[in-house]
Structures are given as C-alpha cells and as structure tokens.
Amino acid sequence: MFLTYFDAMPRRVLALVSLACVALLAFGLYLQHVVGLEPCPMCIVQRYALVLVAVVAGITAVAKSRGLLITGSGLLVLLSGFGAFVAARQSFLQWYPPEVASCGRDFYGMIETFPLKRAIPMIFKGSGDCTKIDWTFLGLSIANWSFLCFVAIALVGLVLITRLARQR
Known part of the structure; x- marks a missing residue:
C-alpha cells in the first residue's frame, strides 16, 4: 500500500524529499546560529550535498516525463x-578519533589556500573539530543522523527508479 504512493505520485514524493532537505538545512542553521555549534569541514560538505539533493529533488518534482523522473x-x-559517504566518514572519525587530533584549517581556508586536488583529501581526513560530538539525540550524533537521512533519501530514490522503470 505504501509503495503505491510512489507509483501514483512520484512528483509529490520528490517534493517531500526536497522539503525534508530544506527542513534539515534549517535545523542545521538553528544548531549553528541559535545553539552555537560551529560546523566542521565535513559538516559543511554534508550541507552542500543536502542543498544539491534538495535542488535536484525540487527540479525533478516538476518534471513531466518519466525519463526525467528516472534520471x-x-x-x-x-x-x-x-x-x-561523508557522514559515514565523520561518524567513523567520531567513533575512532585519531590519537593526535589537531584543529586544522577551516573549510574555506582549505579551499582558498590549497588547490582543490590537495584540499579535498584534507577535508576527508578531518580535523580535530570533526571528531568532536557536541550534540546527540537518542544517542546518535549529528553525523549519525545525517548518515541515516542520506541513506533514507537514497532508498527513496532507488524505489522511485525501480517503480518508474516498471511502468510502461
């Protein structure tokens, strides 16, 4: 019964995904500006990924052809x-922090100072900030929740692809 919603209204499902992403971004901004948590470089990369997911889901939600919906x-x-992937890497760093954790450059400092070829590995290496757990809900950190949300969105996308591909 639940999957029939994907068949009947795939565009509405995509609009809900886009709306959920906007809500998650708003919550992240709330944690940053109201609660006072500063995002680490990996958190910022996750935010960019979430923005892209929201934009793609929103644009795809207005697509009329089945091919565009699948794409x-x-x-x-x-x-x-x-x-x-980024959230899983950050979760790993939080569970198994490096023995020597030093606060490196911030995200924008890395991008401005180093060529992209060097900055990207530095971001994924993580800094001391990436290992810190400042906030938890039900025992899970922000990175853990981010991972679960991204996986849920990916599953929605996979279900949409399979359901739309079966329709003739």
Missing part, C-alpha cells in the same frame, strides 16, 4: 550516496 531520481541516489 533525476538516479542523480538523487548519487548525491545522497556521496552525502552518506
């Missing part, structure tokens, strides 16, 4: 997979 859903899976 947009595929892109949604790829982008949310990237976000899940």
